[in-house]
Amino acid sequence: MKPLAKLLEAALFASARPVPNEALGQLDPESSAAAVAAALDEIREHYNSDGHGMELVTVGDGWQILTRPEYTEAIERAQLAARPQRLSAAALETLAIIAYRQPIGRAEIEEIRGVGAGAILKSLQERGLADVVGRGEGMGRPLLYGTTPVFLEHFALRHLGELPRADELAVALRPAQGNQQAAEQAARQPPRSV
């Protein structure tokens, strides 16, 4: 590989977290953004064609070297690394709501899920998956939550746009507009059964 690719590879290799494009660009001040992009391509190509145990993936606004999934089982069996725990349904639901409706207050999340959200929000904050991003209008100026770069990392997303669009879901997720009609329609029909 070329010198710049080797430098980038070393930097990506040294980091446990994705390395932002910006930091990659600063590794060699004399290299242009185009040169960096070309070097990243070179690394990715090399990993793919030459048969390596890892591959280069893009996450959030950065890049990360990860092992290929086919080796996970053997590595875990040999107890050299362990997969992280799964998130609970409650945590995933809360994250799903935050991801689509951010910035969103706790009361709204609780309204959608029908259960208290305080402890889960704290845990998500603790894990760095969601965080306070501002304050709402209205009474008590409620805290508003949003997703974080760690969220993208956790789900290996480049950006939130990679999640299904709201209108691709069975019913649009923004209920204020989308569901109103359906609900009204339902409301106008007299019940067929009780």
Place this chain on the structure above:
Amino acid sequence: MKPLAKLLEAALFASARPVPNEALGQLDPESSAAAVAAALDEIREHYNSDGHGMELVTVGDGWQILTRPEYTEAIERAQLAARPQRLSAAALETLAIIAYRQPIGRAEIEEIRGVGAGAILKSLQERGLADVVGRGEGMGRPLLYGTTPVFLEHFALRHLGELPRADELAVALRPAQGNQQAAEQAARQPPRSV
């Protein structure tokens, strides 16, 4: 590279520690020790001849992949130049509790925030904003945390007495129950400057 070399590469990459020969042998039960040794040679050869940013080295009884030393400086420089980082809301909350209630133990911080504080305390320590300042009385003699000179510097404070509403908040930020006495005692002490 051959399949076994790819598997070993992935395992060496994923492991948090140097991997002993024995563990490498367990990755693929069907491969002989000789095959493993050959695969390790293949990886090392590949890294050296093909121009990679890292190398395979042997440490004690084990193996690990490390970045080549010639890139270390550039990587560290790029880390420094990267854009400023914001503390998460959870980290700020923990820091605020420490600032107003120091010296304070982890259990008390967790009681106030209602979630585990281990990871956050570690990152605040790593950032140099908070540190262990002593040990408390009582069971297990818990570590007590306080803010550091870096903390004062960062918030442009001359001493902790310049924190707004120091007395009032030291009392307000008490855990819900228990430790009342300790908290009162702490509240009565003038904030220590660090």
Place this chain on the structure above:
Amino acid sequence: MTVAPAAPVTEQIYGVRGMRAPDRSSRDEVSESATFVVDLPEFSGPLDLLLSLIRDEQVDIYDIPIARVAEQFLARVSGMPIDAAAEYLEMAARLVRIKAQLLLPGPEGIEAWEDPRAELVRRLLEYQQVREVVDVLERLSDERRNRFSRTYTPISVQPAEPDERPLATSLADLFSAVDRVLRQARRPLVHDVIPRALDVDGAMTAIRTVLTVRARGCWSDVVMRDAEPWQILSVFLALLELAKRGEVRLAQRKPFAAVEFTDETISETP
């Protein structure tokens, strides 16, 4: 069938979701004996339970047979321990109310009739979308979990080499964090201490009264068998006070024996 202790569901951030579908089908077999054993983590809340009932019954979400669904919902909730059931009770009440509203004769103008189930349907549809997103997130997260990042950190270099990036955090940020902690912190447990002053004067009067009748009195003459601590303390202090003033003499025949008091004023002035 896995049985979980009644851990507060809301505090669980980790969980096993793969088991979900098979568990559902087998739940009915145990529901009768499930009074103290709960499979709660299966349901992430009342809407999840409701949606699962509707799915099991294969009914039209726009025309939910409320009576039947409410009955089953209540059956499930009654099998939960109280602290776990709390989050489901509001929904249970709502279902019962809707059922009642549907049974009541509607107003004259059918045009104006609004199905009491409409709001519930809206919430269920909204929740259903959340579940769809959760499926996507779950798949993504599983894919990511199957890849390891590099975790090795050179021990010798690490401690002095933290994240060196400059911090962008102001005093205002710190202060709003204080504000958040104060708002979010659990309410402090406040014990209302009812001030009940000791009635030393009253006890002194009682002792003097005994001594006007008899020359000698003992502890049980002035302290009732069911006396409260404040009464006992009052008598004790009153005795000490009277002794100090020279009105009574205190005596004990032996250690731990009953305290006796005699009228000092009488004995001094025979």
